[in-house]
């Protein structure tokens with residue numbers, strides 16, 4: 001039996017690990033990328049759009065549309081947290097690639113997401129790799145979006161572990177906590193992959209050497225941009241390698257059985273010193289009071305991962321391109 005590939009839209013802020021995830025998607029017969037939507041996070045949105053177009057040109061996939069996303073948070077905040085210290089000022093390892101020839105489509109990211117979900121109700125998966133502003137805007141634009149979108153796989157949160165921006169919060173959630181809360185309680189089929197899981201998927205220095213020895217087009221390109229990402233990890237963590245956040249989250253769309261999940265309600269703290277905290281109610285207790293979690297739709301949260309298999313799959317697919 002030949003299975004139809006799953007249609008996915010990648011919402012992305014490229015980003016070095018975003019580049020890995022996008023290339024991984026192109027090497028994965030299980031999925032068909034029908035569009036990229038862009039968002040701030042690792043870089044500002046305008047640069048995210050340029051980088052998305054550039055990566056499609058590198059991959060020879062300029063047939064794929066890019067829809068530009070929001071420049072501001074859901075609450076119209078223009079003061080954004082940009083992780084250029086992780087990815088370089090250009091978002092792609094300070095390589096200063098020539099500007100792309102292509103242009104984004106006229107439609108906004110949110111309008112594109114709504115349109116595609118309506119065209120194929122229940123059939124499209126959004127893989128969200130940055131702050132969740134575009135997804136929340138799509139939910140606000142069309143009350144049926146949460147029902148029409150097949151699944152939302154999101155990289156975000158730090159479930160029962162410290163964050164990576166501060167002890168409370170992970171970068172994508174603190175990028176737009178209000179948007180994240182809207183997505184978590186939207187009623188859509190949401191799978192959240194937090195850094196409690198992605199910190200187990202490590203590309204070691206030795207893996208990078210293997211990547212460098214491969215003649216694959218994607219492997220060669222990635223080795224060019226990876227230096228900044230490795231040196232950031234060497235400085236920030238004791239781990240001798242880099243976290244494969246975005247490609248690991250993408251694998252949930254490709255092979256969900258590499259992970260286990262718990263189901264429950266997630267709320268996001270939107271103010272105070274724990275702004276951006278993701279709090280999962282594991283439903284072990286029947287609380288005496290009505291809480292902010294009571295009667296909200298549940299989501300799935302990844303809790304364990306076959307990290308060896310995940311790293312091997314990412315390496316194999318990125319090497320032989």
Ligand SMILES: O=c1[nH]cnc2c1ncn2[C@@H]1O[C@H](CO)[C@@H](O)[C@H]1O
Pocket residue numbers: 015016017018042083086129164165170171172195245246
């Ligand atoms: O220390 C950090 N600050 C901000 N963003 C980071 C940091 N480390 C990784 N990422 C980026 O945020 C997502 C995972 O949280 C990943 O997309 C990664 O590239």
